Amino acid sequence: MRRNGRFIQTLTVIVCIVMFAVMLGGCQGGNVAGGGNGTVPTFKPGKYAGEAEGKEGTVQVEVTMEQADRIKNIEIVSQSETAGLGDSALEQIRLQIIENQTLNIDTVSGASLSSQAIIAAVEDAVKQAGGDLEALKSGTVKKAGEGKTERLTADVVVVGAGASGVSAAVTAADQGAKVIIIEKTGVIGGASNLSWAGKFYNSSVAVDNGVKVEVEKEIADWIVNNHWRVDSAAIRQYVTQSGETYDWLKNKGYETTFLNFGGEQLHVLPAYETREQLLRNMLAESVERNGGQVITETTAKELMTGSAGEVTGVIAEKADGTTLEITAKSVVMATGGYAGNKEMVKENFGFEGVNGGLGQNVGEGLKMAWAAGAKVPDNFGGQMLHQTLARATDKLKKEYSSFEASYPLMLTYLPNFMNVGPSGARFRDEAATLTSVAAANTSAFNGPYHLVIVSKSQLEALAAQGMSGVKAPKLPGMPPEFYADFQDRFTLDQPWTNIERVFESMVKNGDGYKGNTIEELAKNAGMDADVFTETFHNYVEATKTGVDSEFGKSKDYLQPMGTEGPYYAVIAEINNLGSVGGLLVNTKFQVLNDARVPVKGLYAVGLESEGVLFNDTYVGNGVGIGYSFTSGRLGGEHAAANALQK
Template sequence: MFKRNLKSLTALMLIVLMIVSMVTGCSQQSATTQKTEQQSSEKLYNAGTYTGEGKGNNGTIKVEVTFTDAAIESIKVIEHSETAGLSDPAIERIPTKIVEGQTLKVDAVTGATNSSKGIIEAVTSCVQQAGGDVESLKSAESQAIKEEAKSIEKEADLLIVGAGGAGLTAANAAMENGVENVILIEKLASFAGASSIAGGLAGGGSKLQKSFGLTDDSPEKIFMDIMKGGEYANDPRLTWLWANEMGPTLDWLIEDMGVVIENQFSNFPEHSVQRSYYVTGKSIKMLEVLAEKFEAAGGTLMMETEAKSLIMDGDAVVGAVAVDGEGNTVNIKAEKTILATGGFGNNPDMLSEALDGVLFYGASSSTGDGINMAKDAGAELKFMDYVKMYPQGIEVEPGKGRVATVHSMQTTQNTGAIYVNKEGKRVVDENLDFVSIKNATKKQTDKIIYLVMDQKAWDKWSVLANGDENSSAAGKFTFEEQEKWFNTPDGTPIFRRGNNIEEVAKSAGIEGVALKETIDNWNKMVAAGEDSEFGREELFTLDTNGTYYIVEQKLRFATTLGGLSINENFEVLNANNEAISGLYAAGENVGGIHGYESMPTCMLSWAVTSGKLAGESVAAALNK
């Protein structure tokens, strides 16, 4: 009896415990559910659609952001003046990252940093308008699910590092000559390297040149022009090779690759024969066409994949280790590797102190990656203290510039515009070659000169600076920017105007009385028909009865002239002048080809010519 009652009591207690457990569990679940519902229903924003603006690379970026009470629902970029192709990844990805992650703590797209920042700034404005917590969103970790990084193994006959003018031509030339398995990697999300912002390319000896009736060019003339431009410090073997292949490469780009090149520049004094052209749709269009051609032929293009080091087998290079956009390590084994990573202008640690105060206007990706990797593999470097320095840079932000060369050149050739220094004195024949104007600028106080213009000259300069659809972003100054700078009394750039030359000069930091005397003397020489100071042949009066305009100009550089030592087969050489097995180079990361100076339109010409020849050289080696 007692045992039966004990069993009954035990069973009853178990039932009670089960009921309590169920009630407690339900209570906890209910509490959790209530907490989740409370979080999801918490009002974080004032629901609605807002517009905001941010500063991009080329101007204002305008976005439209829609909020619910609890989330950023959608983001649209509705207006911008960013460079097509270069900014596309940022415009596509940054809004998506913000919405998916519900955070403003997102990384800029490599190669489109300013565009990325402009979009984030515009969205931030919308968050403020919607009553959101900006600081919280700036520190919030992304809610998007991220996969764990992994190691990826790949193999290729040829690996090319860098998808600019040199890398893309090398890739296409190699495949055209029988190399089947080619992998081309690019650290940026778009074709935003130095080639994309190049103004044009030289094509002496091409069919295009002859179509303009220019039949008197020759490899000998091209060779001597380049050697003279480089102060005869150029590598003569490579220069002669380039002089002979410059024209055929331009023809190949047009006929085989489908690149549209049909317009010619005004002649540059450095070229004894007109041989400079620009790509229809700008240089980035050429890169896009070459990339499409490469992939259509079966090549593998990997964007946002940055090479970190070369893979060595003894003294031979057998590929590279890279990291892709998802953080995965990519080990690429290859029989041959071509480095086409560009220069090092945006790497202060590799630059000479002599460049202090000189504006950088080149590609942000120019950080010397290929040069440093090859150096670790034993490569010999040369001309590392030299860059292609130009005059006529305009400082749009501290230390950074844009190009005013063609605008200024065409203005001085056709009007009475003159160059003066801070002391108000003329400094040079305004229509001499770039090197002469650069050297004159170097001699002036603070290495600064000023372009002084009347209304006629300004009207010409302003329109040229505003540009058109073919204008490079590096040389474009919109009408809106020009007007804004005239109304900005402090900081850079210095744009000044007014009817009293002494007052305008003073506001620009120029000695006013001296400048007035200089202008008066210039007009007297024009009336006399002779520039007795500098021998300028194009003589036009500078009008003293209207508005004066002054624009400050500084020295600038975008490209570097130093880099790897190579032979005629584009093989990278070591300190003993011996080829490093498996390693080739093309483009700006080759040193010595330009000597101490690079002539206008020659950097891009060398990139595509050397790329094509390097691709052909590798193909010949692999097909033996």
Template sequence: MRNKRIITLVLCALMSASIVGCGSKNTAGKSGIPDGTYTGEGNGKGGKIVVELTMKDEKIEDIKVKEHGETPGYADALDKMSAEMVAKNTIEVDMVSGATLSSTGILEAVKDAFSKTGVSADKLVAQEGQAEDEVREAEYSADVIVLGGGGAGLTAAIEAAQNGASVILVEKMPMVGGNTLISGGEMAAPSNWLQGEEAIEDSKDQFYEDILKGGDNENNPELVRVLADNATEDAEWLRDEVGVTFEDYMLFFGGHSVKRSLVPKDASGVELIEKLSAKAEELGVITHLNTAATELVQEDGKVVAIKADYKGEEIKYNATNGVIVATGGFGSNLEMRVKHNPDMNEKILSTNSVGSTGDGIVMAEALGADIVDMEYIQTYPTCDPETGTLLYVGDVRLEGRSILVNKEGKRFVEELERRDVISKAVVEQTDSVSYMFWDESAMEASKVNVKHKKEYDQLIAEKKLVKANTIEEAAEFFGIDAEELKNTVAKYNEYAQNGKDLEFNKRGELVPFAEGPYYIMKSKPAIHHTMGGIKINTNAEVVDKNGEVIKGLYAAGEVTGDIHGTNRLGSDAIADITVFGRIAGRNAATVK
């Protein structure tokens, strides 16, 4: 009896192939699609995506995502597309805007699962159906309306709510987060709690001078003063009131005079957005996603509402106190980029969210707001040479434990220089790329292969990063002049031993390279931050071309200009969005 049962189970497994469980019904109708549950895999931005597809009566009954590594927020695309497939009984559904790689991954996984039915996907009979959408009214009212659900918008919404205002946050993307979500989330803060532990001398005045110098003194000194004076207090607010967890180490970003940049948990903006979102929800902030603001409404000289589009329908959001524009920059708007800086053309990739299209700037300008510094567009020097994605494994540079070399194996710039200076230097090298070199001791100290394991593994698989036992072997992988690279490393080690970089005067501690293995990562610059935007005063109020305040209109974050001048220093963006987000939220809530 026992042997008979084993034979039955074996035959069942062979016949059902990848169908999970022989107990499930395995019949097929006219289309020939058998009932059952099938497993499939695809590759998203965060690596492998595994799904279980359940077919019953020739229809997609259910899709379960069993495994994924997608960033929170972007992972919502998996559920959204799965629900759409079930509702419409088809695999061919639209990708989620702003989450292309995640959407591609879930699509691949479901197609792989369906292929195991042994039937072509075109046999699925699509049906009229729609995943449930949020029901919307034609009109809403609140004390404060916030446009944009990135770091600045969420911060403004929280501060407004904490000051007693009712708040509705309107976000055009299907998830909150904006560029903050896909950033490293580091925050510059002078005289912070970690600097004290490391006996690093710093001050608000020193930070102020660094920001001005980093922006070639094209910044508005009054705005810079506000940023420098409030950054550390607001970092403590994030830590103590919002619940953001910061790591127990800092990074030394290029252009800063000292190491002062705090690092959130997992060195990712995900920590900031998750905690800010939770705090906003706790305070009763209402969030409307997939809703694109189209117009600022002004009556008797005051902004009193916005008009927005939700799935083709116009919705009006009335603001009793005012509207806060926090829609981000325009790094993903090619036409706007080229209009203001012809060099920022289609040949240059971007690290930005696809939602960074300058909508808020356009709407504010239509009301007469002054727009400044639009020609200043920054590139990040170490990005994926094929996609433009910012590479966080490259944070080993910010630990001061690596050098940048060219194809000829030579250093060509100070590794902790300003982003724009490094980027310009990279473009002038062979193939307009750079190669970041470091050793095992640097890897152990920075732990970038652990903190950013998925990215590390992906770079290795895509042959954009190599780990080798010798310098010669690592150089050969990328066709770099090995002898010259060995000479460069030896010269750098001499500088480290003597305590001074005689070629580029590299700031920070100089640490010599030791034993292998050795690592080399290939990268190139990509558009990262737009310094230009809406002109504001120190109260985060929008001002017009005559310098007069536009009543009821506030702005914060990358949508604003005149804070960073020609170039933003690394980690100053999180300080900016937090400081001016809070100011905008507070003032909009308490306006009389």
């Protein structure tokens, strides 16, 4: 009996120890998986790899976790995000997650996709560790400046530091004004950092190269081509004064290179990697030297107004949450439009394609100006549709060389293939693909995407003889950056090796369709079978007779489709480089109200004022960036004159 009593005592002690351990674990529940509800944690400390898709590619991280759901460290193992913006956002988010032990982090302005990518990659790692995602997402980050207000004064405040904003700030400072320029991201230059070339009419370098535009004819044609729904004085101002912008930029150290582009006067911007620093140098030499400031990571929220409705400054929010109130006699809006706001674009233009511009341009600048009395222009809604994209490209580049991955993309720029809309009906003479603006707008008018139909015999011809095999009239008119890394293979007679595998991968990735028959292709692509079948047979007949009775396509581009499958459909989308307009301005770049009278103290330059040049859509080539620099240069002078008048 004594032995049994000792056994019972020992058993009782063991049970108590176990119960105490369980209770202790429950006491620590605030830090374990289960969020403090006393459950046994499944979390395992250690290092875990996570990944997610960013804006430019896969973001890979290694997360070190310890102490039951505590993130000790995050290492960014691999990323290809935009230098100076996306990569900076990754680092900011990384540090905030570690410091605040939460995944409930605000994205960085202008780099939302990169920000979301690192958060998602860390989530991926936490899941593998068995961590409590709900708990990690429930925390909040209190910004150091919340509840604080900082007040500044200036003669001129410029909102937005892209090409137009920087130009406005520099010229205003050169006139003697104290200037403060604010930028919502950490990067100076905006869309100009992505652009290729600008148009500065009859610049000194163009004239020196023997290329001169007949000014009056250019202006007259411009007005007619836009159906007279433009401001002819604004067009005249740009055509006659943009040439001076070339010399102005050159004198400021931002030198462009002249290019005779088939008779057009284009000026190629400096090397991509140098542009931001060149613009920063301009700001330092003019704005900062004259007592002004350049404030980044600061988002404008509201325009300040006086008793008579005049604009008297800007209320903004700094990255740390501090409210910034800047009073000024002139406010220049240069916030880049709203192309990054897909709902706003669809509502006002009906476009559902790709935003190839800046994600931070979501229209808040326009809304602030409208709230302050600015008129919404009658032609509001226009967009800068400029390039065709193949949805397949990015994924294919992870499997194949850049040249091979671009096979579907290159076909979207050739007139030799049948193009159909989502229903399966043709919608244009495919020769429109030879001109970027025509290609973009005919497609966008037809729907959110179009399909490029490619037959087995056409694939075989491409494999054997390259684009010469399908009698391509010239190389695809893609922007140079699209083919920069395979320029040596970018020729008409370069065979397209491995083409069948590439197209099979395109279909597997969900970026195109395949059918052994045209009926099967229609079904797989979601087209109406009857519509596509009739369209296909009509097109095949046109290739035989050389007569396209529907769209008048040249017989030179009516290439045979063959008699057997399989057939493929490439998903092609349109790239929107930016919205056009939103504020109505006069030639002093003063913003006008509903009565077309200037809102005192308010100016606009760049894309948001560009609606005076175009009707429902952008049809320029180099005008976007050329006008941004020119309108900024001129608008800044007028804003300074207003601020400094006695």
